[in-house]
Amino acid sequence: MKKFLIVGLGNIGEKYENTRHNIGFKILDYFAMKEGLTFETQKLGDVTTYKLKGRTFIFMKPNTYMNLSGKAVLYWLTKEKVPLENLLIITDDLNLPFGSIRLKTKGSDGGHNGLKDIQDKLNTTKYNRFRFGISDAFSKGRQVDYVLGEWTSEESERLEERLKTSAELIKSFALAGINNTMNSFNGK
Incomplete structure (x- = not known):
């Protein structure tokens, strides 16, 4: 049985629920809703599992807040004995147009504090x-407000289709492998 740890980054609490920075949580919540899964609060995060074609997906939403996500990722990787190549971190990206998807096997944190902490741990x-992609449609000095801001009505309308594609990407990652998934989904 191959195991995969799928981590959606976000911040806990109602005030962050519908913000751009919480797209990782939103994607996992969408997947869980479509598959009838329920998250349970466990050590360092909310967790649920999903089985498909001989693979076990462990979905985790860290409850450590974004900037300390690495502790939760390291704990669950170790606890579940998931190889590093079977880890997938889902995060927002200001440098991509809204709804764009970019899957990568390595890279810098790009100034993202959640990725910075994961890289460190x-x-x-x-x-x-x-x-x-959440785009960079904010004025100078307004980045934090934008990232922690809620989706516009236009973005919300387009989000459903993007969430569906994101769920397909997660399945493909475990079933077809990272390279095939990159070829199929990058730029979609």
């Missing part, structure tokens, strides 16, 4: 990340 930049 794992002691590597070589881990899979699924970057979901």
Whole structure:
């Protein structure tokens, strides 16, 4: 049985629920809703599992707040004995147009504090990340307000279709592998 740890980054609490920075949580919540899964609060995060074609997906939403996500990722990787190549981190990305998808096997944190902490705790930049574009439609000095701001009505309308594609990407990651998934989904 192959295991995969799928981590959606976000901040806990009602005030962050519908913010751009919480797209990782939103994608996992969408997947769980479509598959009838229920998250349970466990050590360092909310967790649920999903089985498909001989693979076990462990979905985790850290409850450590975004900037301390690495502790939760390292704990669950170790606890579940998931190899690093079967880790997928889902995060928002200001450098991509809204709804764009970019899957990568390594890279810098790009100034993202959640990725910075994961990189620090794992002691590597070589881990899979699924970057979901939130665009950079903010004025100078307003980045934090924008990232922690809620989706516009236009973005919300387009989000459903993007969430569906994101769920397909997660399944593909475990079933078809990272390279095939990158070829199929990057730029979609």
